[in-house]
Amino acid sequence: MRLRRLVEIKQSGKCHVPQEVVDDFKTGGELKEWLEIALLESIKKVGTDRCKFKAVKAEFKVRCKVVKERMLHKEKEVKGKWVTREKMEKSGDYSRESIAAIIAYCSRFPQALTRQWKYNTSIVEYFLEDETTTTLRLTENHRRTEEHDHGDLEGVAPDHGPQFGALDIGQDAEQPEVVGEQVTADLNKFMDSLQGKISSIFDMVATMRDPQNPAPCERYILLANELDAVSSNMEKSFKVLAECMTELKMDKVEKLEPQNVKLVALVGKIKTEKDLVKQPCAELITLEAQYKMLKKAIAAAKRKSEPSQKEAEPKKAAKTKSGKNKKKDAEDAQEWEEDEEEEQPEKKTGKAKKPGKGEKSKGTTSAKNNALKRKSKKGSGAAK
Structure with missing residues (x-):
């Protein structure tokens, strides 16, 4: 029943499999038998759940050709x-x-x-x-x-x-010619790209662990640790690739003839290391998306904290200003007391000369005038 559903042509004219498979199903016999084998192998691999029908269809398309080659003895x-x-x-x-x-x-x-x-x-x-x-x-x-x-x-x-x-x-697979200088250029380019990724991870970790971040949470710490792990794997691969680069240049492997055994072995080592670094690079793409979201959250938290800092600054200025005024008032009071003390000895002894008409005591009047001036200035400042 499942095989019929897979090979039948819909009313819209569409079909899940090529026309060649449909013709083999209609012919029957051995040609239909290999289709049944392909379907059984597909179900065995994917499973029998109804929700996996699409996966069975995709696997069946691949299995059809393989099983047919096997049935027709076109094996190598x-x-x-x-x-x-x-x-x-x-x-x-x-x-x-x-x-x-x-x-x-x-x-x-x-x-x-x-x-x-x-x-x-x-x-x-x-x-x-x-x-x-x-x-x-x-x-x-x-x-x-x-x-x-x-x-x-x-x-x-x-x-x-x-x-x-x-x-x-x-047809026969033609092996590409391995040229040492081209291998060196490609490796150099790949290492530059890898170094750039490691540097970007370093910057992201520094941002996540910045002590000035407002209220750092577990998400920051967890992301920083994951970035450290990815960076560690990349650095290991970078070290191996650096050794390969040294061997290419210092041992003059890149100058060897194409398809030289030593050069081919080194190229295989480089390819293996490139395959290993693919997984950390894929993880970095996911972590970069998380980093962008957390960076926006950090920026928003910093913007919220800025107004409270600005409000605190005028209060500090007011406190310092009031402190200066208190100090100035204390100085004025002290000078006023000193002026009064100068007048009192003169009154007790009675030796002070009475000023004539139009004359004033120079010491007392100058001290009082200075004190009055200060008071008037303070009064005008308060009025302002």
Whole structure:
């Protein structure tokens, strides 16, 4: 029933699958059988829930071509054996450069040409073409890589017959020429970009941990810690890439001929490190969005705190002004008392000469005048 729903043509003329699949379903027999196998494999992978019907449709489209190739015996066989680095070294059949080249090539297609050693999962085995011990069927390998990247098989055994693409049979994969100077230029550009990301993370962390931030909360601290973790991973990759750059320039690897074993091995190491740094870069994109939101919140909180600071400043000025006035009043009172003390001795002794008409006591009048002037100034200032 599900197969009929997948291949039927709607009233609008649309169909979930290509016309070739519809024709095979109508023909029946063996051609219909491989469609049923493809559907069963799709359901087995995705699940039987009704909500996953769209996922089953997408998986069915991919499986149709793969299963049909398998049913028509269009499989490619590559004979070889799984070996570890230690086995290759002990056999004596391979030089150090050859071993490095084999590992670098297999590392480019980890889903197809590498696997964990069943006796010790920390050791990696590499598929070495030998044509004597084991058989690797590309259709089975293709099914494995559909769960990851469709391009993992394009480099398997390039010198022995046609290659499988994502869905179709392709031509021999041509290996791009590795030029040392171009590798150096690309690596330099990538390192500059990575360094810029690390610097931007440093600025963001400094903003989140600024002691002047109004009421820092757990969100600031959590974001700063996550940014530190991303920066740490990026710095590790940057260090490895810097070592590769040193080897390219100092050891003059970039001057070697294209496709040199040492150069190819170094390029494989650079590519692996670039793949590792993709995850921290993706995390940084998410954290940058959170940082922008928190930065806006910080700016808004600072704007709210500014008016209270401005209101506090006039109060301080008023306090200082009133303090100055009190000090000045105290000085005036002290001078007034001194003037009175000067007059009192003269009255007691009686020796003071009485001023004649039109004459005034110079000492007393000057002191009183000064005090009166100060009082009048204070009165005018208060009136103002």
